[in-house]
Amino acid sequence: MPELNEKRRSRRGHPKLDKSECRTNCVSVRLNDSELAMLEQKRGNLMRGEWLRMSALDHLPPVIPGLNQKAWIELARAASNLNQIAANLNRDGLVDVQIIQNELVEFRNKLLGANVFDGSDF
Structure with a gap:
């Protein structure tokens, strides 16, 4: 298997993580329809899993209000x-x-x- 380096990117354009930073643990969550709708509204353009991880680790990007x-x-x-x-x-x-x-x-x-x-x- 080729060695991971900083220049290689995944299919989604994110840089590949170092082996020590690779996310290998999976956590599953079930939501009802209203909870899912709330998640969809809050996550914006982030992927569901990415938003949930960032939210759980208190690393959400700041919400910038629209231009008045x-x-x-x-x-x-x-x-x-x-x-x-x-x-x-x-x-x-x-x-x-x-x-x-x-x-x-x-x-x-x-x-x-x-x-x-x-x-x-x-």
Whole structure:
């Protein structure tokens, strides 16, 4: 049998494990329909066995929430305004300080998820 090395990959594209790391023990589990449905929902794109192993060993990957499209658009708009201020400063050197303060407060509020803009932070 050829010796295992780091460059060989299994059919699924995962690197081959060293002999000391090979998983030779099998654990079987039976689930009812609702438990299986819950497993299918939680595992995402991981294989069932891989997800169960990672879950049992507390090695699940972090769950990243989906993108909040509305918040992203508002943040992009505020960032664009801030970028325009920076461009004006670099070009002219003449910008109303109150405008800069207001834009920075708005930008900060967008980052924090606040919907209120009163300009009182400065």
